[in-house]
Amino acid sequence: NVTYGWWVGNSVVTNKSSRFIGSHVAHTGLIAFTAGANTLWELARFNPDIPMGHQGMVSIPHLASLGIGFDQAGAWTGQDVAFIGIFHLICSFVYALAGLLHSVVFSEDTQNSSGLFADDRPEHRQAARFKLEWDNPDNQTFILGHHLVFFGVANIWFVEWARVHGIYDPAIEAIRQVNYNLDLTQIWNHQFDFIQIDSLEDVMGGHAFLAFFQIGGGAFHIATKQIGTYTKFKGAGLLSAEAVLSWSLAGIG
Secondary structure (H helix, E strand, C coil), X not given: CCCCCCCCHXXXXXXXXXXXXXXXXXXXXXXXXXHHHHHHHHHHHCCCCCCHHHCCCCHHHHHHHCCCCECCCCCECCCCHHHHHHHHHHHHHHHHHHHHHHHHHECCCCCCCCCECCCCCHHHHHHHCCCCCCCCHHHHHHHHHHHHHHHHHHHHHHHHHHHHCCEEEXXXXXXXXXXXXXXXXXXXXXXXXXXXXXXXXXXXXXXXXXXHHHHHHHHHHHHCCCCCCCCHHHHHHHHHHHHHHHHHHHCCC
């Protein structure tokens, strides 16, 4: 009973959850390949005597903001830049293989009992819980919860990286370690003027709060079922509403 128009890209994978996973893994592989290839291309032509902005750089400036490729004084060393580029290329090949397996080898539907690796074993029944069903609110909140947990873990990684390794501080033009300032009053006051924040400690504090908020919200969505009366409007807006909330909280940093 598919009602999507032909122009809806994911309509071709309706009731084909494994194919849906394969297409998204393939997109992830393309992103990883682009990041790795572009990093190596920029590294091959980078001239440390010329500002990066004058060389059309994209990847290396992002690595520099994380304190990668430069020493504590901000001088170019190139350390770990090539490794990160190659690592992204290797990951892209792994993603490509996973995309091919889901698109060609594995069963089309994770809930289908036929096809390779699609039987009634407990681990496969568990995987079937992640099949997206728009008319099942409990399924949506279950999947959403796992996404929020992963977002929270990513924020923890960023905060800990800044605390242990350090990130680039444009105010002193050097790399320094930044401890997060988990001041809830500051976080609340900066929710509408986050562009004016000039303290990296406040930036890390916003990300630390976001990590706590997302992991807590994710655990809540995983452990509980849909609250209140379910409607099509509510279901269609569930993921987008959470995405807007996540980006709004990210703006605190």
